[in-house]
Amino acid sequence: MSPLDICVVGLGKLGLPLAVQFAAKGHRVTGADVAPAVVEAVNQGRPPFPREAGLDEALKRVVAEGRLRATTDTSAAVAGAEAVVLVVPLVTAADGTPDFALLDAATDAVAAGLRRGTLVSYETTLPVGVTRGRWAPRLAAGSGLTPGRDFALVFSPERVRTGRVFADLRRYPKLVGGTDPAATRRGAEFYRAVLDFDPRPELAAQGRPNGVWELESAEAAEFAKLAETTYRDVNIALANQFARYADRIGVDFAAVADACNSQPFSHLHRPGIAVGGHCIPVYPRLYLWNDPSATVVRAARAANLEMPAYAVGVLDGALEGGIAGQGVLVLGAAYRGGVKETAYSGVFPLVEAVRAAGARPYVADPLYPAGELTALGLPAYGGEPVAAAVLQADHPEYRELAPADLPGVRVLLDGRRCTDPDRWAGVAGVRRIVLGGA
Known part of the structure; x- marks a missing residue:
């Protein structure tokens, strides 16, 4: 596959290593974040947080090579992307109710720049049904585009631990479920192009080797x-x-x-x-x-x-x-x-x-x-x-x-x-x- 133009929305402890991983695979990556200080640090090749194994050196390299840049203009970054990955926090209120404010704002910014043919993947952990029931209509309303026909929408949860993100990206299968079968296939193709996987003999013995695992739907993922x-x-x-x-x-x-x-x-x-x-x-x-x-x-x-x-x-x-x-x-x-x-x-x-x-x-x-x-x-x-x-x-x-x-x-x-x-x-x-x- 030829290099992709990718936008990663959210350059926190999970989003930034993910953007660096994509860039290290040879893709052109724009990271979007609402914090100017984070954007400035990334553009200088300097991690805005400490102790993520391998991040310092890898970030410096991909920034110096021109494969990763950061911006506060999410919509503009999305407008130039073939694939958009959102890694924006979802927190809960004291009563356990999800607080979607940050993700709503990020989704609206993505919708404003979304173009036909783009893959949109949510990696932030969500309640069941939110990708289809909340993000699909919100993206459609903000972009004028129809999910499934004009753009592909998937959920693919991050399964990594801060401090060892790069190792975990290789260690664990990547789960992908879309709002329709074509979106699932598109999401799986994308993640196969941007990730590396270590062999897992125990998984191969079960007939499901390490790599991208396609699930039946966004809800299953x-x-x-x-x-x-x-x-x-x-x-x-x-x-x-x-x-x-x-x-x-x-x-x-x-x-x-x-x-x-x-x-x-x-x-x-x-x-x-x-x-x-x-x-x-x-x-x-x-x-x-x-x-x-x-x-x-x-x-x-x-x-x-x-x-x-x-x-x-x-x-x-x-x-x-x-x-x-x-x-x-x-x-x-x-x-x-x-x-x-x-x-x-x-x-x-x-x-x-x-x-x-x-x-x-x-x-x-x-x-x-x-x-x-x-x-x-x-x-x-x-x-x-x-x-x-x-x-x-x-x-x-x-x-x-x-x-x-x-x-x-x-x-x-x-x-x-x-x-x-x-x-x-x-x-x-x-x-x-x-x-x-x-």
């Missing part, structure tokens, strides 16, 4: 993404409840989980202090929006939301005299290690739970200077003595953490089993505890 991510939330909730029971009976749940997972019919996840990020806390809500009768999904979401308060209760019980009136340090503002992102991070409910227990919370994170923490509404740590600490994000820097790094600390609750237990063993007056530990 939307459902697949919600199902795979909701499964993870439910599995984590089960692990968290097992961990709480293990705490009560004095058993190490990590050893139990390893024993269970030694045969292929069990895949117990690890318990954790919080479930954060744009994906796992959000997508079960999108599923529940479609299927409010899903009691298992609703109970799992509630169980995971309880974990920060439960963890602070464990910490309170482990410190002689309790944490009331004491300084408590929360280690990690990011929702997970190595990623500078606080979306739905456990740091926020942890800080509130520490305050509710009568203690003074502080927050530290190797990726966030004090001023950025303060701007997030978090009490930045300035080296004050603390009686207790709770590790919320598994940053690699914390593997070297020792009692001497935290003046006055008497108890550390490692909510991610990230720290080295040998560094905490045998230190007089100091305890290291974990969730679901003996």
